[in-house]
Amino acid sequence: MSARMLGVAVLAALAAAGCGGDGGGTARDAVADDAARMDVPAGDEATGTDADRDLAAQETGGDATSDAAGEDPAAGDEADGEAADAATDPVADPAAEDATEDADTNPCPRLPGAADRARVVAVSFPYLEGARKSGDWALLQLAADGTLSGPGPRFQMGPAFDGEVAFTPDGEIGIAVQDDGTLGVFRVAGDGTAQVVHAAFAGHFYASRIVMSAAGDHAFVLDTEWRDSGGSTRRGGGVYRVDIGCDGTLTDRGMAMPAKLPAALLAVPGQPGRAVLAARDVLDVMSGGDLHLLSSEDAPTVVHSAAALSEDSSVDGSAMTPDGKFALLGDSGMFSTQGVGVVEVAGDTLVPRQFLSGIGNPAAIVVSPSGGTALVAGAYEPDDLWILDRDDAHPEAPFSIRGTVEYAGGGSQLPTSMVMLERGPLAGRVLVTEVTGIRQIDLATDGSVVDHGVFPLGGGVTNMPAVIGVQP
Numbered sequence: 266m267s268a269r270m271l272g273v274a275v276l277a278a279l280a281a282a283g284c285g286g287d288g289g290g291t292a293r294d295a296v297a298d299d300a301a302r303m304d305v306p307a308g309d310e311a312t313g314t315d316a317d318r319d320l321a322a323q324e325t326g327g328d329a330t331s332d333a334a335g336e337d338p339a340a341g342d343e344a345d346g347e348a349a350d351a352a353t354d355p356v357a358d359p360a361a362e363d364a365t366e367d368a369d370t371n372p373c374p375r376l377p378g379a380a381d382r383a384r385v386v387a388v389s390f391p392y393l394e395g396a397r398k399s400g401d402w403a404l405l406q407l408a409a410d411g412t413l414s415g416p417g418p419r420f421q422m423g424p425a426f427d428g429e430v431a432f433t434p435d436g437e438i439g440i441a442v443q444d445d446g447t448l449g450v451f452r453v454a455g456d457g458t459a460q461v462v463h464a465a466f467a468g469h470f471y472a473s474r475i476v477m478s479a480a481g482d483h484a485f486v487l488d489t490e491w492r493d494s495g496g497s498t499r500r501g502g503g504v505y506r507v508d509i510g511c512d513g514t515l516t517d518r519g520m521a522m523p524a525k526l527p528a529a530l531l532a533v534p535g536q537p538g539r540a541v542l543a544a545r546d547v548l549d550v551m552s553g554g555d556l557h558l559l560s561s562e563d564a565p566t567v568v569h570s571a572a573a574l575s576e577d578s579s580v581d582g583s584a585m586t587p588d589g590k591f592a593l594l595g596d597s598g599m600f601s602t603q604g605v606g607v608v609e610v611a612g613d614t615l616v617p618r619q620f621l622s623g624i625g626n627p628a629a630i631v632v633s634p635s636g637g638t639a640l641v642a643g644a645y646e647p648d649d650l651w652i653l654d655r656d657d658a659h660p661e662a663p664f665s666i667r668g669t670v671e672y673a674g675g676g677s678q679l680p681t682s683m684v685m686l687e688r689g690p691l692a693g694r695v696l697v698t699e700v701t702g703i704r705q706i707d708l709a710t711d712g713s714v715v716d717h718g719v720f721p722l723g724g725g726v727t728n729m730p731a732v733i734g735v736q737p
Contacts, residue, residue, distance in 0.1 A: 373511035375435040375481035377737055380689030383408050385453050386696060387439050388416065388703070388722075389732040391424040398424040398444065399727070402451070404459050405703075407735065411691055413703065413720040417458065422449030423465045427628060428474060429684050430734020433481035438462070438513040440484060441732055446471035448486070452513045453736070468517035470505040476530050483508045483518075487527045492546075502526055504542070522548060522565055529583035531592060533610055538562060541592050541610065543573070543580045555580075556592065556608055558615050571615035573608045577601040582630040582642065582683075586655070591618070591663065593639060593653075595627025605630065605641060605653070607664050619662045624651050629683035633708035634692045639664070640708060642680035642697060650677050650697065650706070652714050670706060673718040677704070682733045698730040 383406060390401040400423045405415035423443035430441045441449045447465035454460050474487035483506055490502040502525050506518040525545035533539040538561045547557050553570035555578065560568045574580070574596050582595035594606040604622035608615050628644035639653040652667040670677070678700040685708070686694045693708040701724060705717040722728045 371480070371482065373482075375433045375437065377434045377688070378436055381409050382689075384686075384736040385436065385457060386413070386415075386703070386736075387430045387441075387451070387459075387732075387734045388698065388730045389425040389441065390419065390727060390729065391426050391444070391731050392726045392729050394726055400424055400449075400464070401727075402449070402459070404453070404457065406457065407691075407696075409690065411694060411705065411717070413705070416722065420451065420459045420461055421464060422451065422461060423447055425449065425732040427681055428732055429629075429682055430732060431475045431477040431484060432734055432736050433477060433509065434479070434737055435481065436736030438481070438509060439734055440475050440477070440509075440515075441734070442472045442475050442486075446473075448472055448475065448507070448515065450513055450515060462513035463515060466507075466515050466517075468505060468507060468515075469500055469519055470503075471500055474529070481509065485521065485530060487530060489526050489528050492523050492525050502544075504530065524548075528580035529594065531583060531585040532589075533558075533585065534587055534589035536589055536610070539568075541585070541608075541615070543583065543594055554615075556594070556615055556617075558610065558613070568613050569615050571608060571617055573606045573615070573617050574598075574620070575601045578606075582627045584630040584632045584639065586632050587634060587636045591655075593630050593632070593664075595624075595630055595641065596620075597626045597628065597644075603627070605664075609663075618660075619664065621653065621664060621666055623666065627651075628681060629697075631683055631685040631695055631708070633685075633710070634687055635708075635710045635712075637710075638708050638712050638714065640670075640683070640685075640695055640706065640714070642683045644679060644681055648677055648679045650680055650704075654712065670714055670716050673716045675719075680704070681731050684733055684735050686735060688737065696733055696735055698733045700729055703730060703733065 386405040386407050388403055391399050393399045400421045401419045402422055403416035403419045405413055407413055425441050425443045428442050430439045432439050437453055439451050443449050447467045450463040450466060452460045452462055470486050470488040471490060472486045473489040476485045478484060486505040486507060488502050492502045503520045504522040504527055506521045508516040508518055524547040527542055527544040529543040531541050540559050542557045542559055545555055548567055550567045550570055554572040556573040557570045558568040560566050573594055577598045577600040578596040579598040580594050581597035584593045589610060592608045596603055602622050603626060604620055604624045605627055606620050607618045609618050624641055624643045625647060626643055626645040627641045629642040630639060632639045637655050641651040643649045643651055650670040653664050654667050655664050657663055680697045680699055683695060683697045686692055695706040697704040702719040702721040704719045707715040722730055
C-alpha cells in the first residue's frame with residue numbers, strides 16, 4: 266500500500282468523527298525564492314481568504330468558489346452535519362470500503378489496473394513569463410518499459426507548485442492541491458486524454474495535502490493552519506474528507522478531525538486501522554509532541570505522541586517504510602536544522618531514533634519497495650537528490666546518508682515533486698520534476714540507485730514542471 270493511500274479502517278472512523286503557523290519556511294518558500302531570481306513566478310502566501318480564491322479564479326479564468334459540486338462553501342452547518350452523520354453513511358462503513366468489493370456494495374469499485382500496463386503521468390506547468398501564474402496541466406504516457414512520451418495537449422485547472430497528484434486506485438481520477446487552497450480534479454478518459462471535473466473545488470478547507478483512501482471513493486485533505494484560523498469562513502486546521510463520485514465529482518463532507526498545522530498523514534502498513542499524523546496537536550491531545558499515532562478501533566484516538574522534530578520544524582516531505590516500522594519526516598523549517606527525522610513505530614509507541622541533518626529543504630521522500638533505500642529531494646541549498654540507506658543492525662540509528670545520486674548527463678536542478686511506482690516491472694521507478702523536465706531514477710531491490718537522466722519538456726519558463734503524479 267502506498268504511504269499516501271491510507272488504510273480503509275482508520276479513514277472510515279475519522280470520517281465518522283466530524284467536528285465542527287508556527288512552522289518555519291518550507292521547500293515551496295525556498296523554490297519560490299530561487300524562482301524569483303530566475304524571473305519565474307512563485308506561489309502566493311496561503312492566507313486562506315476568499316479574496317485570494319477570487320484572485321486565483323481571475324488569473325486562471327475559473328470560479329474557484331462556485332466549483333464545489335453545487336455546494337455553498339459558507340454552508341458550514343450542513344457540511345459539518347454530513348461529517349457527523351458519516352458513521353451511518355455507507356461510504357463510512359469499513360465493510361463497504363474494501364478496494365476489491367463488487368458493484369453490489371460499491372457502484373464504481375476502483376480496482377487497480379494491470380501492474381505491467383502503460384500509465385499516464387500528470388504534470389502541472391504553473392509558470393508564465395512576467396512573474397504570472399498559469400493553470401496549465403498536461404498528461405504524458407509512461408510505457409511499460411519506462412519510456413516517456415508527450416506531453417499531450419494542455420488543459421486548465423489551477424496553478425499548483427508543490428505536492429503530488431493523488432490518483433484513485435484504478436488511475437481514472439486525479440486530484441491535486443492548488444495554490445489557492447482549492448482542489449483540481451480531472452478524469453483520464455479511455456483515449457488517454459484529460460477531462461476536467463473541477464477546475465477549482467473550494468471546500469471548507471484551505472488544502473495543503475491530499476491523501477487518497479485505499480478504496481478510492483473518498484480522499485482526505487490536510488488544512489495546514491491553526492485550529493482557529495477559519496474565522497467567518499468556518500475553516501481551520503485539521504483533516505477534512507471529500508467523497509469522490511463515480512464521475513469524479515467531489516462532495517465536501519466537512520472536518521473529520523481538528524488539528525493544528527497538520528502536515529503529513531501516513532498509513533502504518535501491517536497495523537490495520539492505524540496511521541501517523543504530523544501535527545502540533547490533534548483531537549483532544551494539545552501537547553506531548555508533533556507526531557501522533559492514531560487508532561480507529563472504536564473511534565479515532567491518539568495512542569501515543571512523540572516529539573519527532575524541533576519546535577521550529579516544518580514538515581514537508583514524508584514517507585513510511587513498507588514494513589510500517591519507520592516514519593521519515595522532512596524538516597524544511599526556516600529556523601530549524603533542516604534534514605530528515607526518523608521515528609520508529611514500536612507497537613503502541615512512537616520512538617524518535619535519529620535526525621539526519623545536511624539535507625536542505627527535503628520537499629519529497631520516497632522509500633523503495635524493498636524498504637532498504639530511500640530517496641530525498643532536497644529542493645534548495647543545495648538542490649540535490651539524496652540517498653538514504655537502512656540497516657536494522659543499528660536500531661538506535663537505522664538510517665544513514667549514502668550521498669547524492671550519480672547523475673546521468675548533469676546534476677539535479679531544483680527537484681520539486683517526486684512519485685514512485687510500487688507495482689509491476691517498474692516497481693521502484695521514481696519520477697522527479699526539475700527545471701527542464703522529468704528525471705527518472707530506479708531504486709533497485711539490491712540497494713543500487715540508477716539515474717536514467719531527464720526527459721526534456723521543451724525548455725523555457727512556460728515548460729517548467731512542478732507537481733507530478735503517476736497512475737498506480
